[in-house]
Amino acid sequence: MNTIYNYVESVFINLPQTAEMIRLKEDMLRNMEDKYQDLKADGVNENEAIGTVLTEFGNIDEIIDEYNISPEDDSFTENKNEIYLSDDDAEDYLEHRHKFAFAIALGVFLCIIAVALFFSVISFFQFLFPSISENVSGVIAIATLLLIVAISIGLFIIFGLKEANYPFEKKILNLDPRTYSRIKVEYDSFNPRFAYAIAIGVVLCILGPISLLLTVTLLGDQYPLSIVFLLGFVAIGVFLFIYYGIQKNTFQKLLTIGSHTRAQVKVNTLTDSVANIIFPIATLYYLYQGFFNNNWGVAWIVFPIVGILFAVFAAITEVITNRRDYR
Structure with a gap:
């Protein structure tokens, strides 16, 4: 089921986030889940069931044509972080x-x-x-x-x-x-x-x-x-x-x-940006304490401290991002 959910999310991510479109996404997901459960009840294995459901319900072109959505529409903007692969x-x-x-x-x-x-x-x-x-x-x-x-x-x-x-x-x-x-x-x-x-x-x-x-x-x-x-x-x-x-x-x-869900990609982008700032600062602090104050034996503690704080920050960021995406 996670495969179906992830695909539906990918279909609607670039479409206008109107009340009608959100309702359509919920209906599409519900219909796909029902079809999946019916196929499983008929003895179809999981891979075949998912393939059938995606083929039958997963045509984004039909959605775009039915609702007259086009790239020129102000409500339909391309996400630079999204790439379509044939x-x-x-x-x-x-x-x-x-x-x-x-x-x-x-x-x-x-x-x-x-x-x-x-x-x-x-x-x-x-x-x-x-x-x-x-x-x-x-x-x-x-x-x-x-x-x-x-x-x-x-x-x-x-x-x-x-x-x-x-x-x-x-x-x-x-x-x-x-x-x-x-x-x-x-x-x-x-x-x-x-x-x-x-x-x-x-x-x-x-x-x-x-x-x-x-x-x-x-x-x-x-x-x-x-x-x-x-x-x-x-x-x-x-x-x-x-x-x-x-x-x-x-x-x-x-x-x-x-680690490549939309929520995780957002988290990774933010945490990487923060890491590119705080770890060089920690290194500069360590070198400063070592060369100027001769605190080589003590200053190294900055690295585990920064590492732990960064791990906590990353975990909190992931929780907040996941909650926003599930709303």
Whole structure:
């Protein structure tokens, strides 16, 4: 039902907020809910029921034509935070974000693995080529690390530039009913994979420290192999978190759910603006106390204090925004 409610909200967000239009929205939502319940009672699964309801009732063009609403109408103004995506646009964005997720996850993975390979290269030369000096093996290890980090940075830059072609940050994405329904089905099938991936990632991040302790216990702390195992497990876990996390975030953005509802977008816009002010001020205060009063050991307390106050502010802002939107 949240899917239907979110879609109705997206349909009427840019239409004139007259008493007649509000009544029409309530009637439309009620009819869609009744149709949904009837379909469920007939044994139709949730995804098919939602798709049928959105297709049957979710035509915004009919509403605009019936009430003679046009962009030139003073009561109908385009919201700059709203972007309409066609089916092809939505599919193109999804495809880009899948590639973006893989590239960013791979870049972070390589950055972590680069450190593991640094120690691996040093150990490799120590065991197989003991005659080679530590300086030479150290130079080769550093060169390997820098090469892999350079590849990671290249991935970040290339896909960061591609991401700039989709300026959807802090925007609400509107889809037609068929596209919305199709992506909702994809999202529902994605969720089990997401849950498994996060569970595996957590297990790997726990196995990392365990492998470190076991290696140190069995081989001693003079062997860097323990660090290699630790970073290897953590790198794979972090890859899963980022890869599947970005994809989930993309689905939620397209469906206007989770942290991408209209209320949440308003909250995020406001809190980001406040954060861009108070955290630099906190940093300046810390530096001032440190350089001029030598209070490095005490002044750091400003960061947790500001962080807690900001969290309270964000929570209050979200509650107030949600109440306004539900009225």
